[in-house]
Amino acid sequence: MAPWPYQSCPHSDCGRMIRDLLAEMVPNSDQAMPEFQALIRQTPGGAVTCPYCQGAVEYDSDGQSLIVSSRAPLRCSRIKMELRASDYGSQKNPPDLSMTPEQWVAEEKLMSGALHGYVYVEDRTP
Numbered sequence: 001m002a003p004w005p006y007q008s009c010p011h012s013d014c015g016r017m018i019r020d021l022l023a024e025m026v027p028n029s030d031q032a033m034p035e036f037q038a039l040i041r042q043t044p045g046g047a048v049t050c051p052y053c054q055g056a057v058e059y060d061s062d063g064q065s066l067i068v069s070s071r072a073p074l075r076c077s078r079i080k081m082e083l084r085a086s087d088y089g090s091q092k093n094p095p096d097l098s099m100t101p102e103q104w105v106a107e108e109k110l111m112s113g114a115l116h117g118y119v120y121v122e123d124r125t126p
């Protein structure tokens with residue numbers, strides 16, 4: 001269900017290859033929102049952060065291209081991301097129990113350099 005865009009970030013100061021928008025890492029409560037539904041259907045109406053520059057991106061009406069969005073983007077959950085990273089690490093041989101989200105996206109998602117300095121949902125002041 002997660003969009004796999006395989007295209008470069010539309011923000012001109014970034015331009016890095018987004019292989020996975022990590023939409024499944026948005027908090028479950030946010031996944032009920034229409035913005036999230038638009039995103040996974042690859043239609044305009046919902047933005048998510050670029051995993052590298054954290055700029056807001058959304059799908060264009062062609063259902064393919066990512067464009068710069070003026071919406072407030074959905075953000076990933078630190079708790080979900082850390083769980084996913086430690087799951088991945090624990091299945092390695094030998095297990096790597098100190099795997100961080102940054103290492104996980106670099107290894108499994110092939111997005112080296114993503115999530116550095118990422119502001120997770122939990123980091124934002126309400």
Ligand SMILES: [Zn+2]
Pocket residue numbers: 009010011014015016050051052053054055
């Ligand atoms: Zn970017």
